Amino acid sequence: MKTKTTECAENFIHEDKVRRSEKHLIDGLNATKLARTFQALADPTRVRIISALLKTELCVCDIAALLGVTQSAISHQLRQMRDLRLVRSRKEGRIVYYALDDEHISDLFRRGVEHLEHG
Amino acid sequence: MKTKTTECAENFIHEDKVRRSEKHLIDGLNATKLARTFQALADPTRVRIISALLKTELCVCDIAALLGVTQSAISHQLRQMRDLRLVRSRKEGRIVYYALDDEHISDLFRRGVEHLEHG
DNA sequence: TGAATATATGAGCAGTTATTCATATATTAT
DNA sequence: ATAATATATGAATAACTGCTCATATATTCA
Numbered sequence: 001m002k003t004k005t006t007e008c009a010e011n012f013i014h015e016d017k018v019r020r021s022e023k024h025l026i027d028g029l030n031a032t033k034l035a036r037t038f039q040a041l042a043d044p045t046r047v048r049i050i051s052a053l054l055k056t057e058l059c060v061c062d063i064a065a066l067l068g069v070t071q072s073a074i075s076h077q078l079r080q081m082r083d084l085r086l087v088r089s090r091k092e093g094r095i096v097y098y099a100l101d102d103e104h105i106s107d108l109f110r111r112g113v114e115h116l117e118h119g
Numbered sequence: 120m121k122t123k124t125t126e127c128a129e130n131f132i133h134e135d136k137v138r139r140s141e142k143h144l145i146d147g148l149n150a151t152k153l154a155r156t157f158q159a160l161a162d163p164t165r166v167r168i169i170s171a172l173l174k175t176e177l178c179v180c181d182i183a184a185l186l187g188v189t190q191s192a193i194s195h196q197l198r199q200m201r202d203l204r205l206v207r208s209r210k211e212g213r214i215v216y217y218a219l220d221d222e223h224i225s226d227l228f229r230r231g232v233e234h235l236e237h238g
Numbered sequence: 239t240g241a242a243t244a245t246a247t248g249a250g251c252a253g254t255t256a257t258t259c260a261t262a263t264a265t266t267a268t
Numbered sequence: 269a270t271a272a273t274a275t276a277t278g279a280a281t282a283a284c285t286g287c288t289c290a291t292a293t294a295t296t297c298a
Binding site: 070 | 287290
């Protein structure tokens, strides 16, 4: 036969290690969910929005000005974040206030910051 | 003048809230760093690789077989993860073993899993 | 009513990313 | 030396993402 092998062996090379690993292995669906969770925090603008909302609600306008980002960009991100249940909104006249809506995420966020600080 | 205003006011709308928010605001550079940290966990394949390595080291071949992903795909991801210092590698003959190299990240990972479980 | 303001949104674009495919390198076995 | 095996990697591609630009909607104000 030709020299044709990019694939690994048919059986595991280290059965023992694989068995040990299998127990904690995450399945595809949960991996996707988990990845999506982290994805929510995987953008600088979203990270800054979250940091801005840590202690108080803010209107779109002020978030945009505070971060030095376009109103449109912020609005798009906020919509995404609302779909992900990261933030909730409250309308008062023509002003819309956004606030954090998920302590899980803000908890993860805080952990991330800790690692940044003494990592 | 024409009707031309997509921009918000020149001054903040809610000085008080903005002042409160400013104190905790993350700057662009740190936001980028933080986002990159979470980015590392923002992909299903990487998440599964991490879960596979939680309790033991594994060779590339076994990781690929265990996850049902191409050797090449795994190898590419591992390279990226090594550049990010998420994993380290050790070579023995023609076999390369990978293991987790960053408890910070695996800590974040575990937190994420917790949230999945009772979230 | 009409102008101004705050926010939302669709389309398009540019940059990024995960995977595949082909192939290279390194090590072991025959 | 030759074949087989384990891993790495470059190029190409397809999908995704974040932003901009133009514009729509909603509300307030004069």
